[in-house]
Amino acid sequence: MEILADVGGRPGIDCKGFCSYCYFKGVKTNELSPFGCKRCLPFKKGCDYCSRAIAEAYPGFKPMETVVMEVAGATFGRRPEKVTISGGGDLSCYPRLLDLARMVGQGGVPIHLGYTSGKGFVRGDEAEPLMEAGVKEVSFTVFSTDPELRRRYMNDRHPEAALANLRKFAEGCDVYAASVLIPGVNDGPELDRTCRDLEEMGVKNLILMRFANTREQGLILGNEPIIPGVVPHSVQEFRDIVTETNEKHSFRVAGTPLWDPVTKSPFALAYHKEEIRRLPAVRKGATVITSSVAAPLLSAIFAELGDLVNVVAVDKDIGCLITIRDLLTLDLADVKETVILPGRTMAFDPEMRKVLSRDGVARLVRRGPDRLTVDGEMSISMTPEEVIEVEVEAFTELIEEINGLGV
Numbered sequence: 130m131e132i133l134a135d136v137g138g139r140p141g142i143d144c145k146g147f148c149s150y151c152y153f154k155g156v157k158t159n160e161l162s163p164f165g166c167k168r169c170l171p172f173k174k175g176c177d178y179c180s181r182a183i184a185e186a187y188p189g190f191k192p193m194e195t196v197v198m199e200v201a202g203a204t205f206g207r208r209p210e211k212v213t214i215s216g217g218g219d220l221s222c223y224p225r226l227l228d229l230a231r232m233v234g235q236g237g238v239p240i241h242l243g244y245t246s247g248k249g250f251v252r253g254d255e256a257e258p259l260m261e262a263g264v265k266e267v268s269f270t271v272f273s274t275d276p277e278l279r280r281r282y283m284n285d286r287h288p289e290a291a292l293a294n295l296r297k298f299a300e301g302c303d304v305y306a307a308s309v310l311i312p313g314v315n316d317g318p319e320l321d322r323t324c325r326d327l328e329e330m331g332v333k334n335l336i337l338m339r340f341a342n343t344r345e346q347g348l349i350l351g352n353e354p355i356i357p358g359v360v361p362h363s364v365q366e367f368r369d370i371v372t373e374t375n376e377k378h379s380f381r382v383a384g385t386p387l388w389d390p391v392t393k394s395p396f397a398l399a400y401h402k403e404e405i406r407r408l409p410a411v412r413k414g415a416t417v418i419t420s421s422v423a424a425p426l427l428s429a430i431f432a433e434l435g436d437l438v439n440v441v442a443v444d445k446d447i448g449c450l451i452t453i454r455d456l457l458t459l460d461l462a463d464v465k466e467t468v469i470l471p472g473r474t475m476a477f478d479p480e481m482r483k484v485l486s487r488d489g490v491a492r493l494v495r496r497g498p499d500r501l502t503v504d505g506e507m508s509i510s511m512t513p514e515e516v517i518e519v520e521v522e523a524f525t526e527l528i529e530e531i532n533g534l535g536v
Contacts, residue, residue, distance in 0.1 A: 132209040134200050134233055136226075137191040138218020145222055145248045146284040148272070150309050150340055155352035158186040164349070164452055165477025167496055174477040183475070184350055185217040193225040197232050208236060215243030221291075222249030227258055234263025241266040246283060247291030255290075256297035266303045269295055271335075273308070273315045274326040282314065299330040305509070309338040312362055316370065324378045334381040334509050337374065339367045345421075347386075347447045349475065364422055364446070371505075383505030386422055386447050392516040395502040396426035398524065405433045407521050409528045413535025415467040416441055417497070417527075418459070420448040427501075430524070438531060439463060449473035449499075453480050461488045467535045468492050469527065472499035493534060498523045 138144070140153035147154040161184055163175030170176070200212065212233045220226060220242055226249075234240050240263045247269060250256075272279055276288035285291055298304050306327055310316045315323065327335060340361045341347045342354045362370065364387070371384035375391070383389035393400040414437040419427055424442035431438045441463055443455040448471035456476065468485055474496065482494045501523045508516050 130204070130207060130209045131211045131213065132200055132203050132233075134196050134212055134214045134229065135191070136196055136214060136216035136218075136220065136223050136229070137187045137189060138216040138223070139187050139189055140185050140217060143190055143216075143218025143222055144246070145219065145286065148246070148283045148309075150282065150311055150355055152341060152348065152355065153185060153350070153352070154355055156184050156350045157352075158184050161350065163477075164475040165480060166475055167472060167478075169477060171478065174480070179475060187217040190216070190218060190223055193229050193232070196229060200233055209238055211239050211241060213241040213243055219248050220245040221247050221255070221294075227255075227262060230259055230262035230264060237263065239263060239265040242268065244268055244270065246270040246272075246285070247294050248283065248285045248287075250290045250294045251287045253287075253290040253293035254297075256294040256301070260298070260301045264298075264302055266305065267298045268305045268307065269298065271295065271306045271308050271323065271327065273319060274323045275319065278315060278319070282311070295332075296330050299327075299332045303333045304331075305334055305336065306332045307336040307338060309340050310362060310367070310370065311340050311356070311359060316362070320370070320374065321377070324374060324382075328378055328380060332380060334383070335374070335378075336505050336509055337367075337371055337382065337384045339364075339384065339386060341446075345444050345446060347445070347450045349450050349452055381509060383509040385505040387504070389505050389508040389516075392508045392511060392513045394508040394516045394520075395504055396423065396430065396520070397502070397513065397516050398520050399426040399429040401517060402433055404517050404521065405430060408434065408524050409532070411435050411437050411528055412532045413437060413467070414465055415469055415531045415535040416463070416465040418443060418451070418456075418464075418468060418470045420445050420451065420471075422446050423448055423501075434528075437535070439465065450475060452476055453484060456481060456484045459485075461485065461490070464490075464492065465536065466490065466492050467531070468494045469497040469531065470494065472496045495530065495534060497527045497530060501527065 141147040164179040165174045166179040168176045168178045279285040279288035375382035411434045417440045421442045428440045451474045453476040486492050
């Protein structure tokens with residue numbers, strides 16, 4: 130049993146100020162309209178998730194006592210296998226982080242610190258007492274090991290302290306480092322230097338994140354561009370950077386939204402076609418709508434299963450960030466009478482049916498599984514076999530849905 134200790138917190142406020150590349154920078158939460166999502170009631174567009182949580186519009190950090198009570202309630206008196214402390218702000222900025230770790234780690238329960246960039250560390254010696262309290266894993270956003278780049282792009286007022294704590298964490302527990310890549314800033318030679326530093330520290334692995342600056346790349350909160358004038362790496366450029374970085378260094382490197390050179394995810398089945406034989410036969414026809422990144426890989430998988438299912442891409446890199454606006458511009462000429470969309474599509478079901486039937490064809494529109502694969506943030510701690518098992522299970526569910534609803 131793994132337990133989440135959610136401390137709350139607001140992007141840009143409970144993290145010592147926005148990083149220059151933060152996806153939430155410039156979001157006007159009071160002006161956001163509900164997107165609609167799978168959690169909405171059939172007769173009402175808008176729920177807490179697609180109205181508030183999608184923008185991480187938390188009220189602020191929770192009192193430690195509240196977090197402890199929530200953890201206690203979730204354990205039902207049993208000892209959890211692990212507690213993950215996470216929230217909407219930067220954990221290093223949570224005023225009672227050490228006290229919380231000591232409380233939830235009682236009895237030797239291992240602790241995973243979720244997202245932190247270390248911007249709340251000011252002395253450089255905060256890591257050791259946290260590890261003594263039970264912290265065994267840390268997800269640490271590095272960006273660069275150059276203090277001046279952190280100061281400029283992360284708004285880090287004490288970059289030396291943050292990096293000193295990163296080193297100490299790496300010496301005593303598993304550190305999963307992360308870096309959002311901005312072209313011309315922390316890629317190229319600067320990325321190589323950062324990786325050498327992380328390698329020397331003993332960091333376990335590195336997740337590279339492709340910077341998003343446009344709506345098509347995933348900014349759906351009306352705040353694009355994040356950094357005017359910056360053109361992010363293309364999908365292929367980013368994939369090549371991940372591959373090259375993984376080959377040059379001793380620790381494991383994966384990317385999000387793609388790719389993982391070790392597991393071949395996302396959609397590892399496209400590279401392990403012998404495993405596709407484990408999937409059920411496709412007996413009925415349907416159209417699967419997906420993202421522009423996933424479409425060629427999904428097409429390759431379904432091509433091995435016959436010609437009853439076709440894959441249509443919208444102009445959005447990430448499937449779970451598809452909105453009704455993406456569907457409005459979709460050409461329906463190749464869309465069959467049964468349509469399956471990503472389970473986490475950010476749109477209201479009645480609106481999806483209306484938009485996807487605007488050419489006069491009354492289509493049956495359904496959501497598929499929440500995920501068909503895993504991205505680098507998950508796969509980096511998985512084996513190739515584990516990723517394949519996740520995909521086989523998810524594709525089996527999708528195919529069974531197609532066979533039950535298709536034409």
